[in-house]
Amino acid sequence: MSHSTERSNGRAYGREDPQAIPPTIFLDPWLTTEGDAAKALADDIVERVERGISTAMTRKARHLAIARRRLVVENITANIATLALSPHLDPGNHLAVATAKTRPTRYDREDYPRRLLATVLEALEDQGFLIRHPYVFKQRNTTVELTGDLLPSIRRHEVRLADIGRVRGAETIWLNARTGETPFGNQPPSKCLIHYADTPATVMLRAEMERINAYLNQSDFRYDGEPQVPVSLRRMFLLRSMEEAPAFDLSGRLFGGWWQDLKSDRRHLITISGEPIADLDYSSCFANLAYIQTTGKLFQGDPYDIPGLEDHRDAAKLAMLSLLSRSHDMRRLSAELKEALPEGWTAKRLVESFANRHPALAESFGRDIGVELMATESRIMVALLLRLETLGIAAMGLHDGIQVAVSDRGRAAEVMEEVSERLLGVALPVKEKPIKRPPSELLAVAA
Structure with missing residues (x-):
C-alpha cells in the first residue's frame, strides 16, 4: 500500500492532507499488562508476532530477544487497551510513536528496548493488528491506527482497565522550552523537552508528585463502576526559550489524569x-490571579462580564486567557477565538473592550504573563x-x-x-x- 494513499474510515492521510489526520495520543512506555485478561491478550499477540519473525541466533540469544520483544508487545497491548476502553479517549484516535534513534533522556524508560519498537510495530501490522502511518516532516509523528479486528479481541478476552498496570519510575517533573519555530496548521507553538540535572528543588518537586500519585492511586476513583488505569500525574514546566537555563517557575500545571479530559x-x-x-x-x-499579581487585590465583580459578551462567558474567558498569554499585541483573532465570539467582533474591538473593563490589566495584555x-x-x-x-x-x-x-x-x-x-x-x-x-x-x- 502506498503511504501517500493510506486510508481509514474513508479518510486519506497523505502528505497533501495533514488536516485529515485524526487526533493522537502518545504511546506511554510505562504501561504494561497486569491482570490475567490483558496478559492473555498479550500472549495471543506475542505468539502471532513471533510466528512472523525469523532470526538466525543462538538459543540463549533468541530467548533474550523474545523476552525483549514481549516487553514491547505488552506495552503496546496496554496502550491499545487503554485507548479502546478509556472514557476520556476516542478509540478512533491514533497512537503517536517515537521510533527515531535518539539518545536516552531522563524521560525515557531505561529498560525499554526502543530499537525494537519499529520492528514490533511492523510485525503487528503484518499480522493485521494495526496500520502504521509513517512520520511526515513537520506534519506528524509515526502514528498507529487500531484495526477493526483488534477491538473484538479485547472484548473476547474481557479486558478491563483494571488489568492495565504501570511500571514505577516515570519522570513526573517535565521541562519544555519554546523552540521559536513557526507551528504548522493550527498547532500551538513548538516546544522541546529539556534534559536537566537534578537540584534540591527538583528533588522536592518530584517527592511532592510521588506523594500525590500514591495518594490518588489508593483512592477509589471509578467511572461507571469501573476502576481506571493507574494515575501518574506530571507537572509540565516551561522555559520561554531554549537559551534559558533550566528553571521551574513557569507553568507547572498538572497533566495525566483521565478525569481531566473527560467530557462534562x-x-x-x-x-x-x-x-x-x-x-x-x-x-x-x-483573571483573579492576574489582579492579585498586578494590584494585590481580587477584582470586585465578574471579570468576564464584558459589554457585548454577556451571553458569551466562555468566549470572554478564552479572550482573557489569550490576551494574558500572548507575547505580542493581538492584531487578529485566532480561529478558535473567532468561532467563540459573536458575529462582528474583531481583534481591535476585543482589545478595546477588555482594556476598558480592566484598565488595571491593560498593560499586561500581550506580555506573556x-x-x-x-x-x-x-x-x-x-x-x-x-x-x-x-x-x-x-x-x-x-x-x-x-x-x-x-x-x-x-x-x-x-x-x-x-x-x-x-x-x-x-x-x-x-x-x-x-x-x-x-x-x-x-x-x-x-x-
Missing part, C-alpha cells in the same frame, strides 16, 4: 468511594492536594479546581480557601459547579 456530560458517572462527585473550582481563577499565572495556579493545586491528603479527602485535581465526593465538598471548599489565602495573602473565592446529570440521578444526589 460524562462526569456524573464518576464516583469516589461509591459516592457521586461535587465539582469545586476557584471562581474566575485566571499567562505562564506566570499558571505557575501560581499550579503551586496552589499541589499544596491543596497535599493538604487534602493529610485530611483523608480524595480529590481529582483540575487546573483550577477539584472533584471530591459529595460528602467532602464542604470541608474541601474550606481547605481551598485556606490554601489560597496562605499562598497569596488573599483567599480566592470558591464555587460549586453543577454536574450535568440525567434527571433520574438528580433526586438521588439531592437526597
Whole structure:
C-alpha cells in the first residue's frame, strides 16, 4: 500500500492532507499488562508476532530477544487497551510513536528496548493488528491506527482497565522550552523537552508528585463502576526559550489524569468511594490571579462580564486567557477565538473592550504573563492536594479546581480557601459547579 494513499474510515492521510489526520495520543512506555485478561491478550499477540519473525541466533540469544520483544508487545497491548476502553479517549484516535534513534533522556524508560519498537510495530501490522502511518516532516509523528479486528479481541478476552498496570519510575517533573519555530496548521507553538540535572528543588518537586500519585492511586476513583488505569500525574514546566537555563517557575500545571479530559456530560458517572462527585473550582481563577499579581487585590465583580459578551462567558474567558498569554499585541483573532465570539467582533474591538473593563490589566495584555499565572495556579493545586491528603479527602485535581465526593465538598471548599489565602495573602473565592446529570440521578444526589 502506498503511504501517500493510506486510508481509514474513508479518510486519506497523505502528505497533501495533514488536516485529515485524526487526533493522537502518545504511546506511554510505562504501561504494561497486569491482570490475567490483558496478559492473555498479550500472549495471543506475542505468539502471532513471533510466528512472523525469523532470526538466525543462538538459543540463549533468541530467548533474550523474545523476552525483549514481549516487553514491547505488552506495552503496546496496554496502550491499545487503554485507548479502546478509556472514557476520556476516542478509540478512533491514533497512537503517536517515537521510533527515531535518539539518545536516552531522563524521560525515557531505561529498560525499554526502543530499537525494537519499529520492528514490533511492523510485525503487528503484518499480522493485521494495526496500520502504521509513517512520520511526515513537520506534519506528524509515526502514528498507529487500531484495526477493526483488534477491538473484538479485547472484548473476547474481557479486558478491563483494571488489568492495565504501570511500571514505577516515570519522570513526573517535565521541562519544555519554546523552540521559536513557526507551528504548522493550527498547532500551538513548538516546544522541546529539556534534559536537566537534578537540584534540591527538583528533588522536592518530584517527592511532592510521588506523594500525590500514591495518594490518588489508593483512592477509589471509578467511572461507571469501573476502576481506571493507574494515575501518574506530571507537572509540565516551561522555559520561554531554549537559551534559558533550566528553571521551574513557569507553568507547572498538572497533566495525566483521565478525569481531566473527560467530557462534562460524562462526569456524573464518576464516583469516589461509591459516592457521586461535587465539582469545586476557584471562581474566575485566571483573571483573579492576574489582579492579585498586578494590584494585590481580587477584582470586585465578574471579570468576564464584558459589554457585548454577556451571553458569551466562555468566549470572554478564552479572550482573557489569550490576551494574558500572548507575547505580542493581538492584531487578529485566532480561529478558535473567532468561532467563540459573536458575529462582528474583531481583534481591535476585543482589545478595546477588555482594556476598558480592566484598565488595571491593560498593560499586561500581550506580555506573556499567562505562564506566570499558571505557575501560581499550579503551586496552589499541589499544596491543596497535599493538604487534602493529610485530611483523608480524595480529590481529582483540575487546573483550577477539584472533584471530591459529595460528602467532602464542604470541608474541601474550606481547605481551598485556606490554601489560597496562605499562598497569596488573599483567599480566592470558591464555587460549586453543577454536574450535568440525567434527571433520574438528580433526586438521588439531592437526597
